[in-house]
Amino acid sequence: MKYFRIVFIILITLLTFSGFANDNRGLLFLSKEVGLENRTGIDITKKGEIEYSGSFSISFDISFRFLAERYGTIFQLKETKGNNQLDLICKIDAFFPDLFVLQNKNETDLKIGLAPIHNEMTNRWYSFSLSVDAKTGVAEMVFDDIHVKDTIDLPEESELKWTFGVVNKADFDADEVPPMSIKNIRFTENNSTKYFWPLNQVNGLWAKDSVAGKKAQLIHPVWHIEQHRHWEKIKSMEFSAFPQMAFNKETESIYFLVRNDGVFKYELNVDNLIHYNGISGKPFYEDGQQVAFNKANNLIAYSFYSDKISEFDESKLSWDNRVDTIPPLPEFWHHNKMLHPADSVLTIICGYGFFQYFNRFQQYDYKQKNWKNLEMTGDEIYPRYLSSLGESNIDKNIYYLFGGLGNRKGKQIFGREFYYDLYRIDCDSNRISRIWESTKHPDLDFTPVNSMIVDDKTGCFYTLCFPHNKFSTYLQVLKGDLNSPDWEFLADTIPYNFKDIKSFADLYYWETHHELIALTCTEKEQGKFEVILYSLNFAPEKIDSNANLESGSRLNWMLYLLGAVFVFGVVAMVVFLMRRKAKSPPHEAVKIDSSELNNEAVQYSENGRILMFGGFQVFDKRNTDITYRFSPTLKELFLLLLLSTTDNNKGISSKKIQEYLWPDKSDVKGKNNRGVNIKKLRLILEDVGDISISYDGNFWRINHGEEVFCDIEFIRHHISLEINSSNIDSFRQVISILSRGSFLENTEADWLDPIKDDVTGRILTSLEKLCSLIDSKDNENLLLEVADVLFTFDQMNETALEYKCKILNKQGKHTLALEVYNHYTKLYSNLYNEDFSISFKDLVK
Secondary structure, eight states: OHHHHHHHHHHHHHHHHHHHHTTTOSEEOOOTTSOGGGOOEEETTTTOOEEEESEEEEEEEEEEOOOSOEEEEEEEEEETTTTEEEEEEEEEOSSOOEEEEEETTEEEEEEEEOGGGGGGOBTOEEEEEEEEETTTTEEEEEETTEEEEEEOOOOSEEEEEEEEEOOOBTTBOOOOOOSEEEEEEEEEETTEEEEEEOOOOSSOSEEEOTTTOOEEEEESOEEGGGGGTSOEEEEEEEESSOOEEEEETTTTEEEEEETTTEEEEEEGGGTEEEEEOSOBSOOOOOTTTOEEEOTTSOEEEEETTTTEEEEEETTTTEESOOSOOOOOOOSSBTOEEEEETTTTEEEEEEEEETTEEEEEEEEEETTTTEEEEOOOEESOOOSEESOEEEEOSSOTTEEEEEEEEEOTTOBGGGOOEEEEEEEEEETTTTEEEEEEEOOOOOSSOEEEOSBOEEETTTTEEEEEEEESSOSEEEEEEEEEESSSSOEEEEEEEEEEEOOGGGEEEEEEEEGGGTEEEEEEEEEOGGGOEEEEEEEEESSOOOOTTOOSSOOSOOHHHHHHHHHHHHHHHHHHHHHHHHHHHOOOOOOOOOOOOGGGSSTTOSOOOSSOEEEOBTSOEEEOTTSOBOGGGOOHHHHHHHHHHHHHHHTTTOOBOHHHHHHHHOTTSOHHHHHHHHHHHHHHHHHHHHHHSSEEEEEOSSOEEEEEOTTSEEHHHHHHHHHTSOOOTTSTTTHHHHHHHHTTOSBTTTOOOGGGHHHHHHHHHHHHHHHHHHHHHSOTTTOHHHHHHHHHHHHHHOTTOHHHHHHHHHHHHHTTOHHHHHHHHHHHHHHHHHHHSSOOSSOHHHHHO
């Protein structure tokens, strides 16, 4: 036992280190963005209550994401002996932000106001704990170092039932859950950790406690790390001309200056696009992204030809320039810009124009009304454009410049060179220092976007890069080292059509939401330009399977490998010590729960999954749960199309769709509703993989390739086969799918009832026949699994009762067999108002 404790401490230390190394792990809870039946929950005590004696505490880390309403139950705690209930409720809004505990639906003084940190709470982790001393009745709640106390009367010894979020379970009535993420759930009894669920996995429907092995059930899980791996499209806008764009980090708004259409402002925090038209005065329309914000935080448009700057007064909707401006071809495409820290003068760096690359530092002289070269000392930046510039987040006098495309002589006729180097620009001394220049070239030549995010505290920077040698390309986050020529590519990719002077992309940091914003602008047909905004939680995470761009460093991979070897060695040592010291284990009745048997027996496709057993779930081709994107109407429409197609590929007519979904609408409105929702559905299915909606003039169908897995199709195929001794093994996969739960659990619709009855009837018939063909001597565990599945689909199935009781009794688990029988007979009596006719003795003989 002594050795086990030593090893246990080592493992806990490793887990703690892992928590720091994977700060973005945790479980994300789906909230109001989905229907009630698809919201996330954790049933901590699914496998049995938690006992306590004396004092106990629960703690976890919590993060909130942005939604218009952030209200709901974080957790519910039910004490069984004294019949007490504790609810932790979250209510965050702009007026009365609060976190509070209810006891038996009554308010307590365990209440914390979150107003001081309300505006900065999004996507940041905070620690929470609730400690209860059942002997003294003192309870303390702590959130982010804010402490409050009250008295709570609980028995000194009892058991607890514990859930997070929305759990469809008797006595747990929460139906609202805040848009949150949870990790590192810990239960401590008398200052000793009893259970710990790190929630550091990235898949699965169960979370295992690392101390005692206690399993918690996860309902509609979405993993928090996916918010750091996958970009989300948040806005699409179309403009009649190439817009000039600038990000105002103070107001967190993006401004668009559009020729002949005025100024547009998109406010990130409220998802609002404002169009300022009828503006007096004249800006400068030179398509080289020649807009910025001055030290007064006003939008300016500048010209190299007229040597002028026009300032926009947003309150008066006027530009201070009155001279007509003719938009000539820009002289400096894809240059970088900043306000020089010494005097806030607009400073332009590098650029390309008229077959030349530049490395000038140019400043606008407001007194002389012209541009002047700023003399810099130190290392030379070779002429280039398409570089990335970012400001230090510690020292405002320091900027960094990364990468670009050009050559040392500056003339395009001498060819082009891709630069993978980093410069430090000290604006206090106007000195340039080359920090590093990589000699290792990637497989694909790439260039960065205009801006970078610098994080001096961690010694790194982030920008977006794209392979430069093709039109249909993609953007991906590059994380670079500020001190050495190491980089790696993180998160997934963003589609981007690079057309040089007719395209633009950039990266911004959305500070209040702790997110990165990617912007792409590309020319569409008929001279239109489309701007798309994407968001990603900061800091980005790597997708191991994504090898689109070569990483500049293998250090992280080696650390993970060494860590894995070390953990393996520790686990092996634990097993060795336990086996050596083990004595004959006492006989113990084990309750069999089919929900944890063979959960992962089926090797699902990573190119998209559609699951209907145990509840409706859809996973995209990146293995991310996207069920929340299906509104109730979209979900029902999708099921109509898919189930009609899987039934002999018949499909469904437009008339039937309207009868089922919009029976009270006119034909015109019904057609419009159908068209709008099918369009939405098609957009979602694009992310699932090779799956599409077709219409042949009579019937709508769902078509998909073999790489998209659909469990109902798999089940229908197998139960349609003639079961014999040669194909019994293939039904192990059938059992693993059916053990998840009944068909379309918690999904109700009148048209669906006959389909559910048909599916259930076919499954029961097939499984009962399967039981008769299996040799019970060699396949006891398989028969128990089949019996559990039979009970899932028919709680009064006598075949399941017979096999389960016989096998458990034969295995010496007489008490458990009798419990199964007594539960069945009690239910039988309640349903049919008569006693079950077969005795336990006759059943098991």
